[in-house]
Amino acid sequence: MSDSRMLRLYVDPAWRRAGALHSPLLFPFWGNPTTEVSLFAKEMFDSYPMNTRLFTVTEKINEADMVFPPYRHSWLLEHDEALLRECVRQAEETGLPLFIDGAGDVEFPVGIENAYVLRIGGYRFLPEKNRIQVPAAADDLLERCAGGRVQIRAKREGEKPIVSFAGWAELTLTQTLRTVAKELPSRLRTVVDSRYRAMRKGVFWRKQALNTLARSDKVELRAIKRRTFSGSAKTAGAPMRRLRQELVDLVLASDYGLDVRGDANESTRLYEILSLGRIPIILDTERNLPFRDVVRYEDFSLIVDFRDIKRLPERIADFHRSVRPDVFEEMQRAARAAFVAHFRTDAHMRHIVRQLEALGALTGNR
Template identity: 25%
Template sequence: MIKIFIPSIDFTGTNKLQLFVLTRPFYTAEGWRNDLKLKERWGIADTFHYTDSPDEASFMLLPLPVNYYVNSGQLKELKAYNLLCLENDIKGFGYISGDFGKAYPEFSQFTYFRMGGFKSQLSDKNHGFPVSLSDHFQKIYGLEEPIPRDKSATPSIGFCGHATDSTLKRGKELLKCVLENGKRFLQNPFRNDWEPLFASAFERWYLLQTLANARDLHCNFIFRKHYRGGVDNLTEQKRTTKEYYDNLMQSDYVLCVRGAGNFSVRLYETLLMGKIPIFVNTDCLLPLTDEVDWKQHVVWVEWEERHLITFKLLEFHKAISNEAFKEMQYKNRKLWKEILTVAHYMKKTGNAL
């Protein structure tokens, strides 16, 4: 049995969606518990067992984001948890939330999981982590496995999202980066974790225009002027969500490039749907790189080679056979469904001890 210690928190004042997702299989309104049905819902084996005694634990999970402790003046709590791990000779695991790729204080016993951040700027104590998503493929279409599309002579490229050439929007996004770097400079002018200037909505628009201007592609693009279409009621949210996933469903490939943070939610949504991402790598910290060969699941385009995006896509599509094209769709859905999961992360963490 692998026992997990999770520090107690104020459950009455905490939104469960703020919790580190690896702790969620043990979360109840009354506190951390070992509930077999809850574990089964998350796909967690009952061999993983919550304990309130750190001296019998195999490892520790921080319940709240690392940046929450730091930003709320609770750095001493992190130091105390690290000491507790040292005293009990166990490892600790935490999660860094938010868009910006800021480095946070590190401790000898702790490893951090995060979606954002820049691989070249961060230490090896920072590991990539997938975006948590509901299975809209099953929810909307009632399917468990993809219906693979045959390879066509003209590949279909999908995109539905925030992309605009607005000068005002571009200026606002760049200003956010400047202000964030200003805060970091005041904290420590000699730091290494600077936020590169990046206007995500404009850069997406530019890449989409590059693809749209190609002759040998079928482009199925829906441009939004605001994040998630700017909708503010449930009816419109449902409509635009359905429109978004229909766009994925009707495409062979989907453009996936970072947003405000240096990660792409669309990457995981594309895998979820059993489609092939055109992944534009902006020094991303991808999950499970010791286990997953990401270049076997995407059309890989380095940011510095973005001007070659059409060439790289057409080269990939020309080279792949129809059977390999269909198999890749199955493998991408399987990657999301079986590997990029809470259950797999828990198992991998337990096996590494």
């Protein structure tokens, strides 16, 4: 697709459903209906919408490159499968590919011919045809909460590296038992393939990582462990803005920010750390790191395989000891630059179009 030709998504106005939350790709055209319950998401998409210089929606199917169901795949499966079938029918009759927003904590198989699907999670050892990998949406915390200026942190030679974490890291006994029962099929598969261990719920990985770091004398851990998810007014244990500011202050006062998967095999925290110009420690649970083909994560992060979690303190300490002071500071600048150029929501569409082109989805449709 040339710079002068936009990606055109066909959306029939009759597909709109009153009261339903449409895909964020449609926020620039249909408005941002996100409620105060998800206040941060509303502010984020209002400030950093998808780049409409690269795509648009059309009601004329003969002008379109792809057919786009206006709601996320999980919502359609639960609430309106008839609408999904109608979108599939339109795509089949016109010979256009189908573009599905399948982003979310839970990903359901699509199983539709000539369909391309947005995802935020998944596992490298379980490839999916026509997957379009995107980051979890994350706000620019430097602009939102820290004055907009990168605060470069000098390396403190001879001192222990400070690692920060703030987030959901505790489950009740009932939650634990329920989750373990739900994970039983994947846990049994670990007997023959250790990669399936990566499918454990993110809170379990966070708890193990934090306990490992807390017991070590090689790093200094500064952690705020929460009992609930703090990104929604329905579950936050205190005012959301206060909880977010605690996170920002903690990360900025640290050398590294710990990033561990959430319910999806992905983490908003990674991009929040990058937005603040800090170096993330990424626990790699077979994650599909977005835009890995063009983004060199090693320039701004330390990646540790989940199978090496018991050596997490040593890996961090060894890295910190070996990195030169000038490189340590440059990695912080690179972290911030990567967030703005690639991972902030207003940068996603360039990579979405690029991946669609690479997969051949946009060849000869118009």
